[in-house]
Amino acid sequence: MPFRVRSKTSILLAGLVLMATGCVAESEPTVVVDEVADSSQASEDVAVVSGSDDYVILYSGRAESLVQPLIDVFTERTGIEIDIRYSGTSELAAQVLEEGEQSPAAVFLSQDAGALGALSDAGLLASLPDSITSRVDPDYTSRDDSWVGVTGRARVIAYDSETVALEDLPTDVDEIVAPQWSGKIAVAPANASFQSFVTAYRVIRGESAADQWVSGLVMSDPQKYDKNSAILEAVEAGEVSLGLINHYYWYRMASERGGDQMRAQLYFLPAGDPAAIVNVTGAAILQAQSSDLDATALVEFLVSDEAQEYFVTTTFEYPLVPGIGAPEGLPELSELAVGDFDLSDLRSIATTQELLRNYGLIF
């Protein structure tokens, strides 16, 4: 029967291919001694001593198209091979939590601070050395040296330029929940950046005011989305008038479609407004691999000038290392709101979630 024959040969083929790809993925690369020795560009970051096998496994919650080119530069520079596992930040965090000390990962690159906080609370993160933590603005990194901020993303409002005039835009976060925007606001309540914003509101304006704001939001019938990118799409399609997102999503869409052609435009609330806070992405080293010098080298690289510049030009995110300029057209980091609160404080995040849960915004 033709069916039988087909399956036999394809099994063989598939098996061979799978073994091949599996082998490729799993094999540990041999130490490329020659390259390091001959390289005249050997960076001071590289220390080829014990505790280094020129190999690191990185769990990245950030996209491959963004991270891979940067890591490739690192590998070329140092000869350290990096195997990267790409997935969603929260899925990766759940995976690391499940893996515990048996996790094969050495470095965790996170899309938000909350995930890092969860891992830190579980005791899975190593204390980062001064050489790393001192490079970053203390407002935008961990309080206990368990993780370091790598880039910043500002909270902004994306608005439908075809139906909303500039003058009508809210100048204060409280105006967002005004009746005129009823049914036309988009939020992603499950998203860490939204929750950080609400946490900021609580800290800056107080608990009862925050409670009032959230109830006001619910009463104005907001459109709920899972992701910031979905919100931006909705604004771009004219489905909603206002969307609370992170700034760089707009720039990413603009690079594909042309900022001038876009219906959705960006608007920054005045500095000091809770809705204008800056969230961070961050990196950490897992406790079980704390002695791996290659891991340290990698994280150091992420907060190096070169990497920071890369983020600025590639994703339009804010650098967190002083001395690197903000992305073109964006207000400087110093001009944006800063709250006195720990971005990764899960207890505080938990209270925010309780608030949102009470009003049915999240589960």
Next chain:
Amino acid sequence: MSIPLVYVVWRAVDVPLSDITAVLMRPRVQELTLNTLGLSLAVALTALVMGVVIAALLSRVRFRGASSLLLISALPLAVPSYLASYGWLVAFPGLNGFLPSWLLLTAVTVPYVTLPVAAALRGTSAEGEAVARTLGLGPLRAFVDVTWPQVRPAAVAGALLVFLYTLSDFGLVAMLRFETLTWGIQQSFAASFDRSQAAILALLLVVIALVVVAAERSARGQVVTSRAKLATREPVGPLSRTLALLVVLAPPLVGVVAPLAGLAARLFQAETLRDIDLSRLGLATAATIGVSVLAALVALAIALPLAALAARYSGRWVGALETLGYLPHALPGIVVGLSLVFFSLAVLPPLYQTATILVFAYAVLFMPKALGTARSSIEGVSPDLVNVARTLGARPLNAWARVTLPLALPGLGIGALLVAIATMKELPATLLLRPTGVNTLATELWSRTSAGEFAGAAPYAAILVLVAAIPAMILSGVRRTAKEEL
């Protein structure tokens, strides 16, 4: 096979009872549960009705190009649910809620009913219906009274798969913003990093699945083996035929053509078109095909003894084992994935994040798809044949291998193909368990869409549907030859 269940119970047991009740009593949880139940039941029912109607139309109405119609009706199987919703959202960004979720999920799951019912119809004699007609029953009544009871087991088994599929689906309902228990589980992981809460919700899913699987076993009815005689095809007026054609084509149009068109539209919209890295595409395709073939074989290997037992004995233990086999299918991929992370690290650490554990995960996840067809194909072999073989000197196992197995093979092949298709489309467990650096078409598609690179995502989506369409088409073809040979 029971690893995900053990994991879920393990995590849930950690939580004090008072907390569990607190979670369950939360109105939001009840809302999510109702949403999940409502959607799953609705989709299962509509898929059942539509599947039977389409299968009946295909076998009783004279269409031009009838065989290719069957092929086309199988195509929605090849489209992952998240792709279907994504494609529609491109055209209608405002699409959300129960109704679109219901319609889209029905469109992509109808083949789970259509294909087995079409196969069963080919195996039934149309004589009974003809007799009923001479006794004065109209064609519809004749079908319902005479033929339906014979195809009922196949139809109900298919509807069960649809129910479990909907129960565990995350991608589509998340995109359409319809909040179900799977969404709640995702939230528990993502927002609260609360695995215990996730486990409680997963347990709820398992309980629901348990009830439904048990109900299906009682509604199953007996498998009737009868001599196949070709059914007479009804002569039908052109208007009715066009109508029938529309009904048959509806799921492929909604579930395949529309989403792909939406994706193509995206392709043209994008201003930056990244060069397609052919070697990468090739590797991902090879990996996808590789794991799905292996997963199909492993799933079949697990399902076979279970199905053989279930076909011969109807004791309570066997029934319990069969039910157990179905339950993990109700869990979303992330739960199954995490359970296997837990399991492999606890038991076989060197296997963690290897192709082996990944294939095993797929087999565990999708084995139920193979179980139903395996059981009914084994049941379909007349016991007389095995008895004769034994009197000719063959020991029981020998007789089984030389007689039952070859005859059940087409049905087993069907089960294997279903597993293969499901594996190709799978995302969350793959992301968790794949060897670092290895990608399937689904993960490549995901990483591009989540980074907003829609143009780059399109070729992967297209190849994924194409690759998955191959087994889907074989599925409709194999069934045909299988039944005709028997």
Next chain:
Amino acid sequence: MTTLGVHNVGLTYGSRTALSDVSLEIPSGSLVAILGPSGCGKTSLLMAIAGLLGIDEGVITAGHRELSRSGKRVPPEQRGIGWVPQEASLFPHLSVRDNIGFGLRKGRRRNERVEELAALVGLTGFLDRSPGQLSGGQAQRVALARALAPSPDVLLLDEPYGALDSVLRHTLARDVARILREEETTAVLVTHDREEALDLADVVVVMDGGRIVQVGTPVEVYESPATPWVASFVGDTVELAGVWRHGTLQCEQCGAADFCEPSEKRPGCAGHVVCALGEVAATAQGYQPADGDEVRVVVRPEWLAPGSSGIPATVRGVSYAGHDALVEFDMEGQKERVRARIAAPFLPSVGQGFQLTLRHPALVFPLPSEVELA
């Protein structure tokens, strides 16, 4: 060659009793027909002998070897008992050649044997066909060849000619019986066709309701049935009411004394009976009625003949069968009607008058007991 023995075998399916106290001796080389209506247990008996079903009571033996007992069963593959099921049940995925050779070990000898058997059943050119390409009769022959291939000691045939038309049935059944005799195979044939049983078997076993009702040669079963039910199952009957009288009787109606003389070999006692046919010679089947007892009288239609003297009767209906006719008569002064078998070509027409005599002692049975009637 061994004798197959069934000793007091009982078999229950849940609440239903399939076999009850069944005992049977099947001599080596004989062809035994098991005759009975549907559901009488004959298939169950066959499957128990084959080892496909276990028994709850009694023992099944082959010579001195014990095959089945409650709780213990030699598996079918070790019994050397072949089985031809009701529906041929050829393996659809194998060719005719592979079907026939299924029970044979691989080797050169196998091919030879397959061809030998194909020739035996007359299907030499069919070896490479698939079962789907065979007619009903051809399929049954392959099934027979397949069962014979491993040279079994005993062959069990479960209504093997059921699906065939009557002409084919007849020729095939005779062919099979001939083959079995040539191969000296003991055979047990289950059938509900009485003609088949009477024609082919050495021994006929009549079963009803899970029990054996009578065992005997075809002549014994036909001429001396154990009960009226057996009588009517094995052949046509005419039932009359009668009163038993002791003492043999000269058969005035038939005229020849030796026809009425009861044979010493017949069971029951000889006497005569007063019935619608008048005072006729009779033998009581297996019991001793008292003088004056009311009894059931059974005669076979072919025992009634029209003649020059006898009871006046008028033809009321004719059931034509070509070689003879079953003619229904009204007898003068009697309520009960009788049927007689009249050979062609001298067929009567309705309304004709005849004189009927009985040429064979009637069979006498007790009246049905209250239990039976209920």
